[in-house]
Amino acid sequence: MGCFCMPKGQRKYNGTQKVEIIKRIHRENLSFKGASREYGISDRTLRDWERIYWKEGEEALLAERRGRACAASGTQKGRKPKLDKQIEEDLIAENQRLRMEIDYLKKLNALVLEEERQNRKHK
Helix, strand or coil: CCCCCCCCCCCCCCHHHHHHHHHHHHHCCCCHHHHHHHHCCCHHHHHHHHHHHHHHCHHHHHCCCCCCCCHHHCCCCCCCCCCCHHHHHHHHHHHHHHHHHHHHHHHHHHHHHHHHHHHHHHC
């Protein structure tokens, strides 16, 4: 296989190049440091490519992963998806109920502890 040595300014590798580099690292038992020097790519990037290769397969390296995720894919970061108004109201009500329950349990626990302390004094 040929070397994919890129000019110094080029930093974008297509999926085929990534797969070939990772396969060569495995085939020739190259270290990440050695491959890093040879290809002019950081060893961290090579490790990331290898992790993707083993975890998700060759196809994952062939897919473009740069930039923001498409909003249609449902994996958009940042903004939270809008909830249905009724669901949002139900969640707010449940949150309030749970907070009230926690407050009640704290007060009950304080009363029980106070009662136990009173019983110890009288003994």
